[in-house]
Amino acid sequence: MNARSEGPLVSIEGLGKTFPTSAGDVQALSDVTFNIERGSLIGLVGESGSGKTTLGRCLLRLVEPTAGRVVFDGTDITALDQRGLKAMRKRMQIIFQDPFSSLNPRMRIRQIVGEALVAHGIGRNRRERDDIVAGLLEEVGLSADHMGRFPHEFSGGQRQRIGIARALAVEPEFIIADESVSALDVSVQAQILNLLQDLRDRRGLTILFIAHDLSVVEYLCDEMVVLYLGRVAETGPSDDVYRLPGHPYTRALLSAIPTIDPEGRQARQILAGDIPSPLSPPSGCVFRTRCPHAIDACAEKVPEPHSISSRHHAACLRLGEI
């Protein structure tokens, strides 16, 4: 781990992203602010259109943000040139959702995992790189014998392990896992969740886990950030958010999760309607059009985050009243 710095590993400050389209500007992210502490496993939760994937890509500048800053270990990465960015990308990696389309079908596993080593000049020759690749495959629960195979010879869970090995190859400090278990069957999903936890513990990695499934995030992550229509609705320690959700959206999201435990089942609160179009988000609080507690004032001003406890915040005007 990097010992020289203090403070959060990643600070996201007022991040915004607007995509111009022929139908007008799509406001994918607005004024997103939160910190990612070193060595934490933080979950980013939201439904379709919440902006969670865009946010993950903005952090790596795979998508250029249109407002705000991302500060990684003291460096404003939104201000970096291409060269600076390449050096920085060695320290941050991403694992994608679909283990089928994110691995080149014509490449052997040796090449897929080893490519990043070559790109970043790690390992002096092929033998050294092969040794590193073998070690990585074993670390993610595969075997060194798998090096000569092609992606189609592996199951979905194994491919996701390959994606993780590839991300680890450059020894990053920070990994973004974008819906990395969503395409997997639940029994295999559990294998990957356990692996991510092990990697965090063993390597001291910081992981941003992006998911639509709140129960997976609650299980895996120490902290969570709930996004709705491009804005942060709530942030806090997972346990606190789960037990005492402050934002009406988080409450609705929690109560919508189908549960196998009849005692854990909350009084079902079903949200009416759909997520509004990001082409014309509602004024004020973006959730107010579906919120059972909305009042006129909610339309006037974008709510600031209010504290529930020192680390638990919710952006709701009526927090405490409802």
Added chain:
Amino acid sequence: MSRSDEATTDRISANGQGLAPDEVLAVERLSTHFVYKNRTAKVIRDVSFRLKKGRTLAIVGESGSGKSVTSLSIMGLLSEPGRVVDGRILYRLSSGEAVDLTGASKRTMRRIRGREISMIFQEPMSSLNPLQTVGDQIAEMIWLHMATNRANARKRAVDLLRLVEIPGAERRIDDYPHHMSGGMRQRVMIAMALACDPSLLIADEPTTALDVTIQAQILDLMRRLQGELDMSILFITHDMGVVAEIADDVAVMYAGVAVEQAPVRRLFDAPNHPYTRGLLASIPEANRERDDKGQRVRLTAIPGTVPSLYDLPPGCPFETRCAWREEACLEPVSLEPCGPDHLSRCWKMRQA
């Protein structure tokens, strides 16, 4: 003679005996194979289950378990080279008569699909025609199957959109599918499925593509409609949480066989088969426990992967991944009682 009467006169030499009076569907020892030139995928083997009138049976399983092929076999919609090679599918027609769908003619199946048994799928966008308004698509369904004119069919289409709680139904009827959100499209699909008052609705992962808040709306709608219309539902899903929300009874499938069947509460309270146990233990939601240090208990993942359908183990299909396996598990095992209304395909757990 009306069209609906015709549907039942082209009958059905097949013998439907064996269906109890309160049952709508009984699948008995069904096997469906996909036969290719040099190999055969045994996608479903010896699957049996029964569905009572007005109840919901969930078939739950992971990828490759055969749950969707089970529903396609019932509907007679298997694509080449898929074939039902053994077993019976007994269905009670709305006339009261029982038939075996595996012996029914294509013509009969066309009459049964949509009118008697209808189906909704995971992805409503690909099941709707993008070039036709949703109203036209629902109305077409009605005048194809029922003796009515187009004006009445349109009127009924509006009523159906109201039934599935689409706001402003009389306006939305002229919308095209792409004007609608995923949740609204799934409501339209449900409206189409209900157009001819089917007695059996097969829902194949109907909420899987939807966000969780929208999924909650759709499940709520389906529960309400089932109560009002006295329909039976065969609900296919991979999600145990959804099973808990919607099902009365559950069949758990693994690698083409039903490994366990039970009423829903019993399945969650006393799972018998090692696969069911493993599946439940791997769900994050069920794992609230903490160890002494306050750390969360690790998920118990099922090691390994599902066996290939071309190369199945001779005995229990779960044997390759099972923590309790013994030599005897290499012998074939059948689904047998392990408690009240509870069947399991594990000889060892049944004794325990």
